[in-house]
Amino acid sequence: MSRSLPTESGKSRILFVSPAAHLGGAERCLLDFVWAVRALPDPPRVRVLSLAQGPLVAELEALGSEVRVLPLPAPLANLGEAGLGRASGTLRLLLGAAASTAFLARLAREVRTFSPHVLHTNGMKAHLLAGALASRGARHVVHLHDFASSRRLATAVLPWLARRGTRFVANSRAVAQDFRALAPHGDVKVVYNAIDTDRFCPGAFEPDWLAQRAGLAPSGDSCVSFGLVATYAKWKGHHLFIEAAQRLLAGHPHASARFYVIGGPIYATGGSQVSAGELLDHIERLGLRGRVGLIPFQLDVARVYRALNVLVHASTAPEPFGRTIVEAMASERPVLVARTGGARELFQDGETALGFESGDASELAAKMAEVLTSADLRRRLGARAREHAVESFSRTRLPGQLAGAFGWSSGTS
Numbered sequence: 359m360s361r362s363l364p365t366e367s368g369k370s371r372i373l374f375v376s377p378a379a380h381l382g383g384a385e386r387c388l389l390d391f392v393w394a395v396r397a398l399p400d401p402p403r404v405r406v407l408s409l410a411q412g413p414l415v416a417e418l419e420a421l422g423s424e425v426r427v428l429p430l431p432a433p434l435a436n437l438g439e440a441g442l443g444r445a446s447g448t449l450r451l452l453l454g455a456a457a458s459t460a461f462l463a464r465l466a467r468e469v470r471t472f473s474p475h476v477l478h479t480n481g482m483k484a485h486l487l488a489g490a491l492a493s494r495g496a497r498h499v500v501h502l503h504d505f506a507s508s509r510r511l512a513t514a515v516l517p518w519l520a521r522r523g524t525r526f527v528a529n530s531r532a533v534a535q536d537f538r539a540l541a542p543h544g545d546v547k548v549v550y551n552a553i554d555t556d557r558f559c560p561g562a563f564e565p566d567w568l569a570q571r572a573g574l575a576p577s578g579d580s581c582v583s584f585g586l587v588a589t590y591a592k593w594k595g596h597h598l599f600i601e602a603a604q605r606l607l608a609g610h611p612h613a614s615a616r617f618y619v620i621g622g623p624i625y626a627t628g629g630s631q632v633s634a635g636e637l638l639d640h641i642e643r644l645g646l647r648g649r650v651g652l653i654p655f656q657l658d659v660a661r662v663y664r665a666l667n668v669l670v671h672a673s674t675a676p677e678p679f680g681r682t683i684v685e686a687m688a689s690e691r692p693v694l695v696a697r698t699g700g701a702r703e704l705f706q707d708g709e710t711a712l713g714f715e716s717g718d719a720s721e722l723a724a725k726m727a728e729v730l731t732s733a734d735l736r737r738r739l740g741a742r743a744r745e746h747a748v749e750s751f752s753r754t755r756l757p758g759q760l761a762g763a764f765g766w767s768s769g770t771s
């Protein structure tokens with residue numbers, strides 16, 4: 359991969375292809391990548407091709423990026439990424455693609471017309487579809503947001519892409535290592551998610567705002583609020599969080615504590631997600647009505663962290679990166695982190711956050727008790743967390759890193 363890309367203004371072009379347009383972690387990371395590329399001293403022309411309509415489009419436009427929407431035809435759109443991992447899913451993808459020749463022709467035209475020097479794809483469907491259409495002159499950069507080895511389609515597609523000289527960007531060392539097991543000679547670089555630490559920052563504490571969103575009575579300033587901010591994917595550990603809340607309250611019956619689950623489903627496909635009804639039943643069964651509230655996904659997520667006292671990351675399967683962890687740290691919040699996957703790379707245990715064994719509700723409850731009972735510990739962890747986030751995850755470092763990862767030699771890397 360020694361091809362060097364043109365750096366003169368207006369000559370280099372980068373096309374980002376996003377298979378989804380909701381605002382999950384991968385899409386929010388894409389927004390930061392687009393911001394960073396536009397912040398290069400000699401910025402290339404940037405265009406984003408979104409294969410769905412959704413809130414990502416407006417966010418990209420707000421950044422001043424060119425955006426084009428080319429929605430996937432229904433047979434392809436309705437196939438969830440989890441479904442892609444099954445043989446039947448692969449078959450459906452191929453059949454869907456075959457039935458969508460008009461779409462494929464338009465996609466090919468989009469790529470050809472823009473003629474990018476760098477083609478960045480942000481999810482499996484884009485890796486496969488746009489990757490197959492990448493012209494010889496373009497550097498294809500596949501952004502790995504998930505553990506590839508657990509997805510059957512990825513285990514076939516990624517080694518094939520690696521053989522074609524594709525560059526891979528992994529969101530953590532854990533994800534890169536997992537990829538290397540599939541494609542030992544693959545060209546992979548780790549680029550951590552980076553966040554806007556001016557947006558995710560300490561600020562006004564508004565606990566009643568959260569209570570109101572959840573339809574709960576105001577909690578008052580002395581109440582300690584714990585929050586889980588996540589999509590409704592099952593492995594994000596919603597049930598574990600609620601169970602730990604019950605254990606905590608059993609040990610501290612008079613404690614003033616609240617628990618919020620903030621987020622919602624993002625995939626049209628079911629099966630791999632929890633539902634609000636299921637969570638409400640669980641809350642009811644554990645006798646936690648009035649103590650645990652559900653809040654839908656909030657566009658202003660920075661305000662959510664500020665309104666919480668503690669963020670809980672409860673993933674029960676290896677977390678590829680875990681953006682919410684660094685967002686909350688930057689917001690000066692203590693975070694309890696399930697020690698799993700790439701999430702382990704984001705903090706120093708006991709110093710910038712507290713870790714617990716993934717899936718262990720009693721250890722999580724014990725860590726919750728530590729922060730519940732010590733305002734001093736919360737303050738100390740929060741302050742160190744902010745320092746660490748600013749030092750290690752501020753997005754001001756991204757332009758230089760992307761110049762390196764994408765192959766720009768504009769002197770910024």
Ligand code: GLC
Pocket residue numbers: 382383384387503504529551677678679680681682
């Ligand atoms: C995916 C991963 C998550 C990561 C995000 C951004 O959503 O599951 O861990 O934070 O991508 O890379």
